[in-house]
Amino acid sequence: MSIAPVAERRLRLLHVEDSDLDHQLILAQLQRAGLEFECRRVDSLADIERALLEPWDAIISDYNLPGFSGLVVLDRLKQERRLVPFVLVSGEIGEDTAVAAMRTGASDYLLKNNLARLAPALLHAIESAEAQRAREEADRELLKSKQQLHELAGHLQTSVEMERAAIAREIHDDVGGSLTAIKFDLAWMARHSQDPVILQRVQSALETVSSAIEASQRIMHNLRPAILEQGLVAAVQWMAARFERRTGITTTVRTGSEPVQLPAGVPLVAYRTAQEALTNVSKHAGASRVDIELSVDGGVLTLEVKDNGQGLAPGALGKARSFGIRGLHERAATVGGWVDLSSGPRGTSLILSVPLRAVIAADEDDEPVFEPEHDPSAWGEA
Structure with missing residues (x-):
């Protein structure tokens, strides 16, 4: 089943922001860009913890919040190994802080006085995250498939080895036993016959049987090396x-x-x-x-x-x-x-x-x- 493009879907957004006015500005900017979305605002660590239990298409976060920073939320996402796009939006953020945030795992950062890039940055972050999830899922499926093929190859090789052992036993018990019995019979005939023609044929047969016994032993060793x-x-x-x-x-x-x-x-x-x-x-x-x-x-x-x-x-x-x-x-x-x-x-x-x-x-x-x-x-x- 194909997935609709990000810009055509209704997005679930979490906004970590203590200012309702700034929250409204973000909503207006996204609406102006023509996005369909639902957005929840949270501003305390307890609310954030509860909200992170739910699935979100992206998280938009202020940097300066009462008692903590937006990077705390980003660290929480990393601890849970959740691949959720994280866009940092702040009125006061230095270049060093912004670079550190990007290295930590933020998808992008913007200043509140320049929100024109918010919608494109948000869509790009969501698309990148979905592409990465798809790659990780493909890698997991590939690894699973390789493991299954390896197990199948192992099973087939085990079956072949067991079949080799069974064939070796049959050669030893049936073919080897029969050839040995024939050799004894030919030896008896050689001892009790005086006809030179018969003795010559018996000797030839004994040589043939001895070669067959030797060949059967060689085959047994190759099949199952005792x-x-x-x-x-x-x-x-x-x-x-x-x-x-x-x-x-x-x-x-x-x-x-x-x-x-x-x-x-x-x-x-x-x-x-x-x-x-x-x-x-x-x-x-x-x-x-x-x-x-x-x-x-x-x-x-x-x-x-x-x-x-x-x-x-x-x-x-x-x-x-x-x-x-x-x-x-x-x-x-x-x-x-x-x-x-x-x-x-x-x-x-x-x-x-x-x-x-x-x-x-x-x-x-x-x-x-x-x-x-x-x-x-x-x-x-x-």
């Missing part, structure tokens, strides 16, 4: 060793001198981040070396994965569909951390930072979330 039960350091070292064997890329791991007991959720976030970084290195970097550094210093866990590859293409980080980068940031945010990603001609560096105190202070009932539904191998791909 190695994390041995600690993050052991998990990262194991991952780096497997990565080096698989790709031939020299991979080194440097860790702190003493292992640290990490809060729940942090190890898996760090593990997934390193896993995704290595996947990108193998697919896109063309690197010959990867250095992984894991440390805890000053209560902050830091994981850095750095390669000596070709780096990302210019503008790749800003692409609208760089979902891999967004997934990294969302995953880190679930434990109060953040990701810094930089790239140049000498390679790419990814740094995950997680303040551990913030994780410990978080609600333990809020399960951390980890894996977004996207191909993690495309940081800068469209």
Whole structure:
């Protein structure tokens, strides 16, 4: 619903003034300007306190009042954090006082012997206040929307991680169990057959089943890394060793001198981040070396994965569909951390930072979330 322009609305004005004559002059000036309004005059602190409980479009205040000044009213508005336009009108006000009032939050100030500017100043103050309220409301809605999107992303990542665990269990219990049973049967056939052709086929089948068992174990580890039960350091070292064997890329791991007991959720976030970084290195970097550094210093866990590859293409980080980068940031945010990603001609560096105190202070009932539904191998791909 659109709001009528200020000049066309009936305004509610509060006039802080001890002189009825000056009050009438203000009313006449506003009427002469063609404004529609209702105006209440108050001249005591008690009346002002009661009046401030009501909504007002603007407040017009004298400076010199019996026992107090108009700035007392302005201070009261600031204490209550109320965004109400405040126009100071006085017959005696020095330039220093006027400047101080403006710095304190007054919308404008005028002299009583020059009220021709009152109506325009009042309308401008009201419009500015409404624009500021609209901006603040928009900021609140934007913050609320971002929070909701963050919570949704967290929920989706949690759901994906739980689904990964369920699939890993099914592979272990059903597929792994069946393949092992087949392997036993083939081994029995090999022991009880003398036919060379059959033995050759059995041996070939055994090799195929062994490869399938190994593949299922690799898939299970990728879906739900059981190695994390041995600690993050052991998990990262194991991952780096497997990565080096698989790709031939020299991979080194440097860790702190003493292992640290990490809060729940942090190890898996760090593990997934390193896993995704290595996947990108193998697919896109063309690197010959990867250095992984894991440390805890000053209560902050830091994981850095750095390669000596070709780096990302210019503008790749800003692409609208760089979902891999967004997934990294969302995953880190679930434990109060953040990701810094930089790239140049000498390679790419990814740094995950997680303040551990913030994780410990978080609600333990809020399960951390980890894996977004996207191909993690495309940081800068469209």
